[in-house]
Amino acid sequence: MKILVGVKRVLDPYVRAYVKPDGSGVDLSNAKMSMNPFDEVAVEQAVRLKEAGAAEEIIAVSIGPAKSEETIRTALAMGADRGVLVEGERNLEPLAVAKILKQIVEEESAQLVLLGKQAIDDDCNQAGQSLAALLNWPQGTFASGVELEGETTKVVREIDGGLETVELDLPAIVSVDLRLNEPRHASLPNIMKAKKKPVEKKAAGDLGLDLEPRMKILNVSEPPPRAEGVRVGSVAELVEKLKNEAKVI
Amino acid sequence: MAVLVVSEHNNSELLEVALHAVTAASRMGGPVEMLVAGSGCAGVADTCARVGGVERVLLADAPEYEHHMPENIAPLIVGLAEGYSHVVAAATTYGKNVMPRVSALLDVAQISDISAVFSEDTFERPIYAGNALAKVQSADPIKVVTVRTTKFDAAGIEGGNAEVENVEAAVSGEGSRFVEQNLSQSNRPELTSARTVVSGGRGVGSAENFRMIEDLAASLNAAVGASRAAVDAGYVPNDYQVGQTGKVVAPDLYLAIGISGAIQHLAGMKDSKVIAAINNDEEAPIFQVADYGLVEDLFTAVPALTEALKA
Numbered sequence: 001m002k003i004l005v006g007v008k009r010v011l012d013p014y015v016r017a018y019v020k021p022d023g024s025g026v027d028l029s030n031a032k033m034s035m036n037p038f039d040e041v042a043v044e045q046a047v048r049l050k051e052a053g054a055a056e057e058i059i060a061v062s063i064g065p066a067k068s069e070e071t072i073r074t075a076l077a078m079g080a081d082r083g084v085l086v087e088g089e090r091n092l093e094p095l096a097v098a099k100i101l102k103q104i105v106e107e108e109s110a111q112l113v114l115l116g117k118q119a120i121d122d123d124c125n126q127a128g129q130s131l132a133a134l135l136n137w138p139q140g141t142f143a144s145g146v147e148l149e150g151e152t153t154k155v156v157r158e159i160d161g162g163l164e165t166v167e168l169d170l171p172a173i174v175s176v177d178l179r180l181n182e183p184r185h186a187s188l189p190n191i192m193k194a195k196k197k198p199v200e201k202k203a204a205g206d207l208g209l210d211l212e213p214r215m216k217i218l219n220v221s222e223p224p225p226r227a228e229g230v231r232v233g234s235v236a237e238l239v240e241k242l243k244n245e246a247k248v249i
Numbered sequence: 250m251a252v253l254v255v256s257e258h259n260n261s262e263l264l265e266v267a268l269h270a271v272t273a274a275s276r277m278g279g280p281v282e283m284l285v286a287g288s289g290c291a292g293v294a295d296t297c298a299r300v301g302g303v304e305r306v307l308l309a310d311a312p313e314y315e316h317h318m319p320e321n322i323a324p325l326i327v328g329l330a331e332g333y334s335h336v337v338a339a340a341t342t343y344g345k346n347v348m349p350r351v352s353a354l355l356d357v358a359q360i361s362d363i364s365a366v367f368s369e370d371t372f373e374r375p376i377y378a379g380n381a382l383a384k385v386q387s388a389d390p391i392k393v394v395t396v397r398t399t400k401f402d403a404a405g406i407e408g409g410n411a412e413v414e415n416v417e418a419a420v421s422g423e424g425s426r427f428v429e430q431n432l433s434q435s436n437r438p439e440l441t442s443a444r445t446v447v448s449g450g451r452g453v454g455s456a457e458n459f460r461m462i463e464d465l466a467a468s469l470n471a472a473v474g475a476s477r478a479a480v481d482a483g484y485v486p487n488d489y490q491v492g493q494t495g496k497v498v499a500p501d502l503y504l505a506i507g508i509s510g511a512i513q514h515l516a517g518m519k520d521s522k523v524i525a526a527i528n529n530d531e532e533a534p535i536f537q538v539a540d541y542g543l544v545e546d547l548f549t550a551v552p553a554l555t556e557a558l559k560a
């Protein structure tokens with residue numbers, strides 16, 4: 001079985017996002033970039049499935065600027081076998097991402113696609129579900145448990161009320177949540193080995209797909225800051241303030 | 250053209266989140282209609298019919314829809330969508346599961362988690378864990394939208410007198426089967442709609458210690474939340490998590506205890522009306538957003554606070 005994993009290059013989760021003064025977007029020049037944290041979990045899961053003998057090959061796909069090759073190399077160092085880089089300068093909408101992933105899934109005849117539940121830059125939480133729709137495959141979203149059992153997979157999903165388990169026939173799409181596993185750090189030898197693993201490059205514009213943005217970003221702004229608060233010296237003072245000043249208790 | 254709200258329910262009751270989605274939908278232009286898809290859910294449709302401003306309720310009642318599986322709910326919505334300018338749902342795990350499937354089948358780009366409606370095609374949505382707000386304009390013929398419920402008041406279940414119409418169940422999705430749900434039981438108010446939320450973080454230290462947070466919450470009639478670190482450490486179940494990748498809450502009072510205030514946590518609570526924090530590290534970033542900050546050991550402050558509130 002082949003597993004396809006989507007890995008997006010995003011602003012590092014522990015770096016603050018600054019809005020550009022002209023309101024055109026978030027300033028990413030010189031910012032530290034990383035693999036989307038959810039995608040690290042997806043790669044880890046794929047590698048574990050391969051280590052358990054449930055999969056033969058893992059293909060890491062990234063769609064984005066040329067530098068996204070670094071993100072693919074990270075996935076290769078974690079244990080993915082090869083990469084596909086679909087280059088395009090624009091940050092594509094999840095619908096366009098899903099269309100590209102569909103094409104690659106079909107070319108590769110992948111049986112399982114593991115994506116993150118959400119990219120932490122656009123916070124869209126769409127690509128996996130949209131890809132499942134385009135392929136007409138079942139989906140297991142927000143997974144905190146994934147088990148392969150023959151021709152099916154059992155997925156434990158984190159939902160608002162607790163947990164839900166669904167069983168999906170393969171091929172299927174699973175979007176992963178952070179609690180599924182603890183991604184490994186690549187060892188130095190594996191980082192060296194990853195440099196030699198193959199990465200196929202394609203241009204997004206050559207795929208013959210409608211990738212035009214459907215949404216115009218009119219403006220990006222900073223949220224209004226909260227008014228500065230005060231320190232209280234004791235529990236009694238806290239209670240007094242909440243009661244008489246804020247009037248919330 | 251009308252706006253269709255996909256209502257969330259458990260087959261017997263309409264969930265409050267749907268009422269927030271109705272309010273957002275009512276700002277998008279046309280009259281509001283609701284879809285109730287489920288099994289044995291006619292009572293839910295009757296509730297929807299009474300919601301103020303709702304002009305028609307579509308009821309798709311079939312055994313296949315019992316577990317709200319996206320593989321068969323999505324084609325149902327797609328089959329109905331042609332007649333609508335917008336299809337709207339709350340940005341809950343239900344809405345997030347189904348709606349991107351709908352949008353892809355319609356070949357339109359979903360507008361996720363909107364926090365404001367400017368016009369029929371222009372919306373605001375938070376990005377980068379709420380560190381930026383994007384104003385976006387959609388060019389798609391049908392707008393598929395999910396709604397951040399804390400940003401829109403709940404519509405009232407009163408004043409409406411809509412007709413309920415049955416709609417034909419669409420194709421049943423194949424390839425997926427519901428196995429089970431393990432829902433957390435709690436006698437505390439529901440997290441996303443509670444007026445007061447008491448949340449504990451890693452500083453609380455253990456599941457046993459979390460009882461302290463529960464006791465404090467009880468004395469305030471508050472819901473209990475948690476940081477991701479507290480959930481990961483197994484102090485509380487996953488559905489307690491507040492943040493970028495958990496629940497978004499905006500109560501009148503949010504009390505953060507032993508929580509450092511990472512951006513991902515702030516993303517889920519910084520729209521609260523009043524924020525109070527208890528942390529023994531005076532440098533903790535949570536104090537930058539707290540209206541009231543108390544630098545103290547939580548193991549002395551929390552029991553004292555619970556006592557003071559009982560008095």
Ligand SMILES: Cc1cc2nc3c(=O)[nH]c(=O)nc-3n(C[C@H](O)[C@H](O)[C@H](O)COP(=O)(O)OP(=O)(O)OC[C@H]3O[C@@H](n4cnc5c(N)ncnc54)[C@H](O)[C@@H]3O)c2cc1C
Nearest residue numbers: 450451452476477478492493494495507509514529530547
């Ligand atoms: C992609 C991504 C998504 C994430 N999503 C979320 C999310 O949705 N929600 C979320 O919460 N986090 C999320 N996180 C994690 C987030 O980055 C932080 O790691 C997490 O919020 C930290 O939780 P915490 O504040 O409880 O723990 P810590 O950061 O460890 O803070 C514990 C605090 O407790 C205080 N403390 C300790 N002992 C005491 C005591 N005795 N008395 C008083 N205070 C004490 C300490 O001073 C400290 O400030 C996400 C991370 C990533 C990468």
Ligand SMILES: Nc1ncnc2c1ncn2[C@@H]1O[C@H](COP(=O)(O)O)[C@@H](O)[C@H]1O
Nearest residue numbers: 006007063115116118119124125126127
């Ligand atoms: N440009 C991209 N390249 C590779 N994978 C992506 C890309 N965008 C989104 N994905 C995948 O889809 C998931 C959900 O993204 P989103 O719908 O944008 O929140 C991510 O966690 C990735 O696994």
